[in-house]
Amino acid sequence: MAAPPVLECKQLGQRYRARGGHQVIFEDLDFTIPGCGFVSVVGASGCGKSTLLRLVLGAERPWRGTLRSNGEPITHPDRSRGIVFQKYSLFPHRTVLDNVVFGLELTSALGLPRWLAGPWFRGPRHRDFTAQAMAQLRQVKLDDHADKYPHQLSGGMQQRVAIAQALIMKPRILLMDEPFGALDPDARESLQRAIVAAYHEHQTTVVFVTHDLEEALYVGNRLLVLGKPPGRPSAGARIVFDQPITQGASRDAPETQALLAHVRRVGFVDPPAT
């Protein structure tokens, strides 16, 4: 018997309370991620991309349908699914190193806050945790900044720490919610390369949500597009495109351009330029 899929999403729908009833965000989402893969999810704003991530994470309850990870229903956020948000991904009261150690530290019995625990009262496993965290930070080239606090770093560096913080727990799925949306173009490109490299190194499943279609095409090896049915703006979004794509394809290649044109035709609306 084949192993259960990493993520299985059946007839998934979500709606929120709105004035005088409910607003359906999306419905009838069906997709399966069988094993390791880098799935880019794009859609115009309001299509429920972030809602989908929160459901996969287990941070909210679906209205309809089921979500399973490795055959188990998803009921709450746990360490098998990591997340990187666009903002507020790091703990402001912890240094870079302590942010990365956070998850490991929770597994030790002495889960005391740093100022209570202090360097003199750390469990024997802590040295091991620190070594692991430093190795993880070296991978994202931030080992020189281990003792800084998040607010002392640039936005791009903060997101690198957030990625290290999530990956150190070796999650089955790494969820990313517009992680590079607030960065300048240079930092953005370098992080896109970094996340693809991290994907190859860790062989984990990545679900990457963005509203930038070109970014989605560059980082992913499968593209999933959410869109509202044409002419019915109040209806819930659905999957309008779901196909494997070539990861790291050149932006100017004719195939990429054709794909972009096709996705825009099937229902993806580019956000207004900011």
Added chain:
Amino acid sequence: MTRAPRFRAIIGSPLAPASRIVLGALGVALAVAAYEAYVYGHERGGGNPRFSPGFGQLWRAFGELTDLDRRTETVPFWVDTRASLAILAKGLGLGIAVSAVTGIVMGVFSTVHAVFAPVVTAIAKVPPTAMIALFMVVFGVTGDTFKVALIVFGISPTLAIGIMLVARAVPKNTIVKAYSLGASTPQVIAKAIVPQIIPQIVEMIRLSVGPAWIYLIAAEYINSSEGLGHGIELSKRMVRIDHILVYVIWLAILGTAIDFALHGVSRLVAPWSTTRKDD
């Protein structure tokens, strides 16, 4: 030859640390000068000098107050100070403990919030001095329990609501993040939420020290055998304005020292927040 352009200061321009110290000293000098001007004017106008003691007289008054009382072998001024600080510490300690626990629990759990937030908000609207009569009956007129109770009642509801609000304002992302790294609910509270809001909690404690003094002095006026409020009350009976002013200056010094100490606590406990600029 070109001259360097003169920059115009706008609102929000930072000030050099040295200028801040000089200007702060200037403020103190202005306050002293204003008081001396009052003393001079009052005496020139034929006013009773008892009501306008100069700084020399205040210094002599301080000497009188800190004189050893032969009968009791104690210095009443220090006895008063110690008594007041002890009650203040008890009231603040108990009040902070009560409001930190209720505030954090209300801020973290939405069910607890739904149950208690309206009640606590209503209690916070009761002027604490309206409770003096009740507390004197319930906790006894003698003894310090009613003073401690008044301080606790005076600061806790507002402090609890403040702590609740900052706990609720913790970015949801950091909470979800902590869960996704494997934290249990107690761990999320102890390691993700509370440490983030500690600087704000200390800040609110600093703000509630002022009200705590108000209720303490009010309670000591009414009924006490010692304490700074009692000392002021005695000086009033003997129409010793100079003594009252010494007590007032002493209260200002004590309050400033407590404020400084709490600021130090904040820097010690949350070194990350003092280097932090707005983001």
